[in-house]
Amino acid sequence: MELIAEALTARHMAADGQHSRWCQAWLKDKLSAPHALLTTSCTSALELAALLCGIEPGDEVIMPSFTFVSTANAVVMRGGVPVFVDIRPDTLNIDETLIEAAITERTKAIYVVHYAAVCAEMDAINAIARKHGLLVVEDAAQALLATYKGRPAGTLADMACFSFHETKNIVSGEGGALIMSTDDQYARSRVHGEKGTNRTAFMLGQVDKYTWVDKGASFLPSEITAAVLRAQLESAEEIIADRLRSWNFYHEAFAAAEQEGFLQRPKVPDGCVHNGHIYYVLLPSNEQRNAMIGELKKRNIGSAFHYIPLHSSPAGQRFGRSQGSMEATDTLPARLLRLPLWCGMGSAAEAAADALLQELEAGRRAA
DSSP: OHHHHHHHHTTOOSSSSHHHHHHHHHHHHHHTOSEEEEESOHHHHHHHHHHHHTOOTTOEEEEESSSOHHHHHHHHTTTOEEEEEOBOTTTOSBOGGGTGGGOOTTEEEEEEEOGGGOOOOHHHHHHHHHHHTOEEEEEOTTOTTOEETTEETTSSSSEEEEEOOTTSSSOOSSOEEEEESSHHHHHHHHHHHBTTBOHHHHHTTSSSSOOBOSOOOBOOOOHHHHHHHHHHHHTHHHHHHHHHHHHHHHHHHTHHHHHTTSOBOOOOOTTEEOOSOOEEEEOSOHHHHHHHHHHHHHTTOOOBOOOOOGGGSHHHHHHOEEOSOOHHHHHSGGGEEEEOOOTTOTTHHHHHHHHHHHHHHHHHHHO
């Protein structure tokens, strides 16, 4: 509230004020990133990345189908074609071994999603991209302060997009950020982000007036949003440490159930460090998953499924195409159950874990 009051009393409530600059400096410092730009959402960051990739009508962008609609919409809004490939059964991330077969002469980029803040296999993906002259964009919406082989998510590709939506670890209600690896990307992002004008150059005294010079939109957030985000970023490590305690509690609590074949726990490959964003289990069937959501609801415990795969959605079939079998994408998300996880959860994690285990045992006895 104090930081919001500062934004109000400073009488600078539009974009690019002191709180925006502070947040961008924090991101650059914590991620060792060359450039960071706050955006109104991760969706707008993905759309801005598509502009910087030069996506034009007919261009193809490879991505997983198991993701939120914004990943694909960013490409479709530019007239591009999302090309969906299957996911890995262990991490539910894009299967890097299937990417090369999806590349055509129209392929422009690869959009990689770090599901549940467990990073995709970026070394292999970047090697494929370099071989074929493609750009790589991380959809790191869930992955702030996660790492891959000691390197921060958000710095593993040409560009990266973060979300600060209220459902994420670090929140500003709505909000996002675009991380860029080159000076040229950053200079162009300022033009695209300022409605296609050279306003930033004007504010820096580099030109004597500003005008329309390129494509653009209103991508930058208000200082009120940035003030909320700044307060969250100041406590980011503590927030994530708290969430990890709940995540680790769940993981230990379900170890025996996994050994007995009641469920599958998340897999975190060696070299990946996540941030406790999501805890999920895979149940034996879609029917059991759906029934479990209902039974937990009776106990006043909010569990949920997650994304409906894009390749099978009406818009996905209209605007995109699939490459090869989508077996893992078609079957695994249908069995996925997300458990409640939030900062300050404390003993509520124990109650949720006990409830799931009790319902699994009741189901076993009934069978």
